[in-house]
Amino acid sequence: MKATARPLALKISEIxxxxxxxxxxxxxxxxxxxxxGCPLRCVWCDTTYAFNGGQTMSLPEILAEVAHHALPHVCVTGGEPLAQPACLPLLSELSEAGHAVSLETSGALDIGGVDPRVSRIVDLKAPGSGEFHRNRWQNLALLTANDELKLVLKDRADYEWARQLIVDRQLAALCPVLLSPVEGELPAVTLADWILADRLPVRFQLQLHKVLWGKMRGR
Structure with missing residues (x-):
C-alpha cells in the first residue's frame, strides 16, 4: 500500500x-x-522569544489561519524564516492565494529560492550587530526593484560603514535602502540628521509598531 505523503509543516511562533x-x-x-528559530544572535534582537518554542502547523492550517484574517498583505518573519526549508513553499502558496507577500530575512541565508512574487526585505548586519560576518554578500546580486535592503545602525561607526557600502556598491540602484536606528542606542534624530547632511539616497525609518504599542508582543 502506498504511503500517503504528510503535508508540509512549519514551527510557528505566532500569527x-x-x-x-x-x-x-x-x-x-x-x-x-x-x-x-534563528541561527543568528544580534546583540539588539527584539524577538528573542522566537528562538525557541512555538507550535507545529501544517501548510494548510497556516493558509487557513491567514485566510481567516481577510487581509491582502502578509509578512513572513522570524526569527529567520529561511532557516526552515518549508518556508519556500509557504511563500509560494501565499502568493498563489493572491496575497501581497513580503519576507523579512537576515540576509545570512540564500534568498535565491524565494518565489519572485515575494518582496524580500534583506537585513544586512552592521558591525555593531555582532553578526556582520554572517552577511551573505552573494545575495546582493539577486536583488530586484521588488526587494528592499534594511540596515539597522547602532552608532556613528555603523553609519560610516553603511554610508560607504551604499556608495561603493551603489545599493540604491539595486532596490530601496532603509536605515533604522537601534532603539536605546542611537537617537533617531541623530541618524536623520546624518542622512540629510550626506544626502544619502535612502529611506529613514522607525519601527511604527513600537511607536504605537511599545514592545507589546503580537503587535
Whole structure:
C-alpha cells in the first residue's frame, strides 16, 4: 500500500494582525507569520522569544489561519524564516492565494529560492550587530526593484560603514535602502540628521509598531 505523503509543516511562533511597522509598506494592515528559530544572535534582537518554542502547523492550517484574517498583505518573519526549508513553499502558496507577500530575512541565508512574487526585505548586519560576518554578500546580486535592503545602525561607526557600502556598491540602484536606528542606542534624530547632511539616497525609518504599542508582543 502506498504511503500517503504528510503535508508540509512549519514551527510557528505566532500569527497575528498588526500594522506593518517597517519597509515601504509601513502602515498597511497585515497578517504576520512569525516562524520559530534563528541561527543568528544580534546583540539588539527584539524577538528573542522566537528562538525557541512555538507550535507545529501544517501548510494548510497556516493558509487557513491567514485566510481567516481577510487581509491582502502578509509578512513572513522570524526569527529567520529561511532557516526552515518549508518556508519556500509557504511563500509560494501565499502568493498563489493572491496575497501581497513580503519576507523579512537576515540576509545570512540564500534568498535565491524565494518565489519572485515575494518582496524580500534583506537585513544586512552592521558591525555593531555582532553578526556582520554572517552577511551573505552573494545575495546582493539577486536583488530586484521588488526587494528592499534594511540596515539597522547602532552608532556613528555603523553609519560610516553603511554610508560607504551604499556608495561603493551603489545599493540604491539595486532596490530601496532603509536605515533604522537601534532603539536605546542611537537617537533617531541623530541618524536623520546624518542622512540629510550626506544626502544619502535612502529611506529613514522607525519601527511604527513600537511607536504605537511599545514592545507589546503580537503587535
Amino acid at each position: 497575528f494582525v498588526s500594522l506593518q511597522g517597517e519597509s515601504s509598506r509601513v502602515g498597511l494592515p497585515s497578517v504576520f507569520i512569525r516562524l520559530t
